[in-house]
Amino acid sequence: MTTRNFDALFQPRSIALIGASNRPGSVGSVLARNLLDSGFHGPILTVNPHEEAIRSTLNYRTIADLPMAPDLAVIATPAPTVPGIIDELGARGCRAAVVISAGFGGSDPSGPEYKQAMLDNAAKYLMRIVGPNCIGFISPGHGMNASFVHLTPKAGDLAFVSQSGAIASSILDWAAARGIGFSHVASLGDMSDVDFGDLLDYLATDRATRAILLYVENVTNARKFMSAARIAARSKPVIVIKSGRSAAGAKAALSHTGALAGSDAVYDAAFRRAGMLRVIEMRELFEAVATLSTGIHVRGDRLTILTNGGGAGVLATDMLEELGGHLDSIKPETVAALSAGLPASWSHANPVDILGDAPGERYERALETLLTSERPDAVLVMKCPTAVADSLDGARAVVRTLADRRDVPVLTCWLGELDAAPSRALFAANRIPTYDTPDEAIRAFMHLVNYRRNQELLMQTPASTEAAPPDRETVRGIFAEVKASGRTVLTEPEAKAVLKAYGVPTVQTATVTSPAEAADKASEIGFPVVLKILSPDITHKSDVGGVQLDLTSAEMVREAAGAMLAAVAKVAPDAHITGFTVQQMIDSSGAHELILGVAQDQTFGPILLFGQGGTAAELIADRAIGLPPLNMVLAREMIGRTRVSRLLGEHRGRPATDTDAIASTLVKLSELICDFPDLAELDINPLVADENGVIALDARVVVRQEGAAGSVLAIRPYPSELEKALTLNGGRSLSLRPIRPEDEPALVRMVEASSPEDVRLRFMSTLKAFPHMMAARLSQIDYDREMAFVAIVPGAEGGEILGVSRFIADPNNDSAEFGIMVRSDQKGQGLGYRLMLEILDYARKRGIRSVWGDILTENVAMLRLAGDLGFTRKAANEDGVVQVTIDLTRVPAGDAGGAEARSA
Template sequence: MTIRNLEYLLRPQSVALIGASEKAHSVGATVLANLLGGGFGGPIMAVNPKYESLAGVPVYPHVDRLPAPPDLAVICTPPSTIPELIEQLGDRGTTAAIVLTAGLARTAYRHGQCVETAMLAAARPRLLRILGPNCVGVLSPGIGLNASFAHANALSGKLAFVSQSGALTTAVLDWANAKGIGFSHFISVGDCADVDIGDLLDYLASDAETSAILLYIESIRGARKFMSAARAAARNKPVVMIKAGRVPDGARAATSHTGALAGADDVYDAAIRRAGMLRVATTEDLFDAVETLARVTGQSRDDAVIVTNGGGAGVMTTDALIIGGGRLASLSTETMRRLGEILPASASAANPVDIGGDAPIERYVRVLKALLDAPETGTLLFVHAPTAIVPSAEIAAAILPLLSEARCSVFACWLGSEAVSVARRLSREAGVPVYDTPERAVQAFQHVLAYRRNQDALMETPPSLPQAFVPDQESTRSIVSEALAERRSVLTEPEAKAVLAAYGIATVRTRIARDDEDVERLAAQFDGPVAIKILSSDITHKSDVGGVALDLATPEQARLAAQAMSRRIREQYPQAQLNGFTVQPMAKRAGALELIVGVATDRVFGPVLLFGHGGTAAEVIADRAVALPPLNLKLAAELVSRTRVAKLLAGFRNQPPADLDAIHLTLVKLSQLVCDLPELVELDINPLLADAQGVLALDARIVVAPADAARMAIRPYPQELEETLDWDGWRLRVRPVRPDDEAHYLDFFAALTPEDMHFRFFATVRQLPHSQLARMTQIDYDREMGLVALVDDESCERRERMLGMVQAIADPDNVNAEFAIAVRSNIQGHGLGGILLGRIIDYSRGKGTTRLVGEILRENIRMVALARDCGFRIDATSESEVVRATLELEPGSG
């Protein structure tokens, strides 16, 4: 389940408290007092056989004696009573419950079940949603609902707060009340036995009373559901998160460098970034970030212009900016000239701009106007310390009209307390973000940059893999199947390199030697020095046991090195089986950088891709970044950019830049391998040499296990839906939409007649904006599907022409999916619409969707006829211009 019946949890019209009490400081008494004191307008009922009335409210002895089924039941009775209560409530027609009681998973029930399992078994067939157990409850101030045992009511507002920590829930409520911050919903989720973070994100994403969503998360269950919900929510409104637990704890048992480097917190960071959300460190940051995102409307760059009336304040702000990874903007000669005409000789016209502690109001206005007019000003940090010369309130009144209308982002800091309180108030009233310290202002700036980078990633339509890349999946599966049949989890180095070669990743030539004499024979076949390594499935890190010898100049040296390795392994690791040696030529790539790329499996989010500085000291250097697959070239480039080694790859001194395209393509190929091979658990390429010539994998390690097809947090491109068919004299390709199809869509919609555009979008539309095209092409394949029909066309720049498209977007419960379809105007009437609509019907039915629905303009006679021919029921009874088409999709229907 997802959002089904959540409206009864968060906006009920009646509430019953099961376990109401008069005992002071008990949960039952506290919740009853909160329900009665919150201002809830609907009926409030109480259940407890010990009482006839409490606080003027009638009390009923049992659930079945309630005068009417409540929308919401709040339960605070002992664990053993809860399954039966849920069953009785569900039978009465209640569809939502909050279980405040703790310990359900640890309390035994009947037939070997725990109470929590029995509770869920009673709830599911009755479609009754449960928040908790072990939670504080729910507050929805807009309807006066306080169904919690929190110590205070929440103020009404537009923020939704969702927390996995009960203690933090009450602490944040106290803090927010002191700050005057209000909420649409204030939710403690507890153990998330049923309703979880993903469900609430789905509901709040479309809640008109919620402008932003704040999360406190300790752990995630159901990564794919969470990622789909988070990405959908973040497209609609800001989602800001605190994720507790920053210490890596999942890598101790890893058999690869990649597994050891990819800590759990890194993976959460990658997931938050990929979902378009913003992560912050503290509760105060949480609310600061929301206020900032709501107020900052201009465009921000990662460089900033600082203007201040004090040199010390300018230095503090500069320090915070640089330490946080930002930059000072370079002022142009023209801007410096204008400032020089305004400022006295004692002031600084360079960035940071110090206008002087004795500056009159006119100087503030003129300096700010010059900086705001300058094209190099993308972000302005205004920092003011109070002086006795001019009151801060008067300065604020004069400059705020400029700051509030600025085309760039503006962050204001009024240092001090009472002397600047009016200036701060005026700034807030003018919609200018204001902060108490330069550090807080800079941090807010960094939050905006991070949030917009993550949002931009959601809206990117980057290129996919080159069409020439066709991996050899058959040989890869053969290698993996053979290893698993032999009960081996670690592929040999030659096997691992064969897998890489099957995916077009260049590797150094490698031969297998059975013994030291074979080593000598094979070494003689290579020109120049060789490297030898032990071949053993019992030893993962060969260099750690002296199992690697490099730069062996002669075959004899290679044989002697092999003999020494054999002795060392027998003496120090007698339990390890030595299967031979690998022999390969030394890769002479002077100046090449050693990188590490690979795959690890996170216990929550599944496979993650890692990139960083490689070599034997990879763990010590710890320069790495991780990302969730699937990747495309744009996302791969972003992954590389988050490492320190990226600066070296860009070239330095006489060292030319490395082939970044080759590095990005390697990461995308590994991402494709992850998508194609559900048996893949860990993969290391360390080192991957990178220079201007390209990349070369010197060593590889792959760990496999029986397949887990649903392990990926983000569903990859569904290649299995691609098909080619003959249609109307064309060789037609029908496939799922890809992020790089934006150009196809632009061309397609440009070719539609104004009438067809009106039929498709119910409005006069000339050209769709990038944001809307990105939303149509960069889809979440787990929740929606778009299919495009393409044919070869030499006259088209992309050598392909798009003839039609169809899409179906399912609701979070997968009950209703809304479809839309369009066919190029000049080929309508030839059956393509029927083909596309039939494909989306089959897809939706196979996905388990209950029904397909669509709205069609009454005047769109062809579309109405097509829907009717495909089995849709047409509801045209009203006088509306729009008719509704519905197709039930139960198995065997239609």
């Protein structure tokens, strides 16, 4: 349901408090005080069957007695009464409710029953529910405090959404002491209806909100959350703190929220993929938003430190290394330039220690040299208080240096308290980030680094690939045969056949039924070989003595097979042995053993894993997790998050490993899980990688039996089923397909090949260039919320795009805004008409009821096309923009109001 009726939640015209009380210290009393004293301009109606007045305000005995239908209701009555109250309010026309009451969880035997009845009654009236079991909702800018927190926060531009009422209350107390204000504060409680995805959808476009802060214990609808988070993170900073990082923390989250807290590593991958910044401590929420709000951007993770104290420089360096950043190296010519203006005993390295007696002039000279000669990713300027150098003098020097140049981000850290206060005030007045301690300053720098990385991943354009399509029919047949036999675990040969069908190189493997046949097959393959037991009941063969390596003769193979049967019979006597596999022994000396796989997360569905492999993979635990679908950019980033990635480059005479081959394998596994939701688990361990590529030595695949629920990906993959041929009026054939991220260069070429006037009419402004961020946003769409069809020349290198039609649906999937552009030299052939028909038909299939768009009055051809398709139009506004709308429920698919296809 997403943002439906959220105006009644965020900007209600009237509020009813059900369960108001005069009893001191009660929840109903605190709610009444907060509502009546926070400055709300509309009527506040209290309901209590036993009171004449609440805090000198006329009280009503029943909901039926209310003189008007409230937009918003705040309910603080026992759980058994809430479903009936919701029904009564909905019948009166109330559109949203904040349910403070507890008692809807599993600890009360009837709790789930009350909860479902509450939701069923709300659904009848499309009423929205925040909670239950929450502390309420606050919008200081609207004078609304519908909560039982102990204070009303000041108005500001930060939105804070918390699953925990206690955390929300603590954050508000902490922020009040520091003068931090909020646009909205929402306590979600049990998230029976309104959840993180809903509020992210609303806050993404809320003009009163500059940044969004989240306290998350668990996510209930992963796909909705990811769609909303990716949209919100493109428009403003979204900073999240997640509890349950440890096993004990996850257990605590379970007992607190009644829902399992998913694997922390998976949540981390989801936040990163969405372009959000994750922090660990509550204090970091505000540190991070303060840093990001300065608008500075770092180029990379290398920092130059300028300080007057060697010890402070060491502390900053230690923290930098601990958090994954790096000290920048200083070029010899820069050292020479610094030496010309600094005392001989300066550090001659980074950190640049200019000594404790450094006056402002020395700071200015050193900082100017670093900014001019080095162009570092960022500079941290630090000052320790001394009796021989004035702190404020140094601060003024930094401000002077940065007065006419902000091309390099500069952070400051003036240590101390009394001595540093005037300097910090000066930095704040000049919008120069400043921090109290080296740790805080380094953390701020890494916030900028991590935020930049996540935003770049969100807007990165992968290179186009021409990989051969996978053999899906082979995999479909293998999975069907496995299920028909009543199994879920594939044999090793079956698993390798699945990998081979998707282009993953596998070692030559043969299946045999006896020791003698194993010896013969080994001679045919060539020595040395590897012998493995083959049994549907044995998953980890090495654990039961079911693997023998480096067998160099037929006799060794025969003896090893006999000994293996005996050993397995002792350890797993009930296992059904079907034979052996014999495979070529790969010399992996000098190669890396890696693990790649697919697993299932209870919240986010299928996940992909990469890390250091081998028999000790679980003990080493060097792994990175990503969410499918992946492309090469995301796969390389995944690889780079592991420790083993540092060994994959060229070092100590060993050539660099073919990391593109590793990344390509991850992408192929991503494609496999997107194609087959009945794939439950997959392990390739080890995947041997060296400079020549990769090869899978062993694989394990598990499928779901028929009837078991399939995987639901948190991010909807590319919908290849929508690809089709498109024939225009004159018989010309084109290809029509959804847009892909790698289409960005072709999209830019299409716009650049169009006339400036056509570009202006499409984008309603003059574009001298088509910027990357804009092109990336148009080509990297969320297929769950958006669609864009491109018409391309079949077989054209690089994908020659001739036209694009698109829509973006509202969060309720009720209406959508369309856009269309045809390359200037392709107009007049009916392409625009066909593209509009295709996008409208797809919108109708998605359940969208109406599609609208804004068209400039001088865009006569587009207005005529909209009319032919059945759009109605409003009068032009003062900017010369006409809004056109089509009701898809009244216009059948493919119908264009009876008009012939026009040239457009």
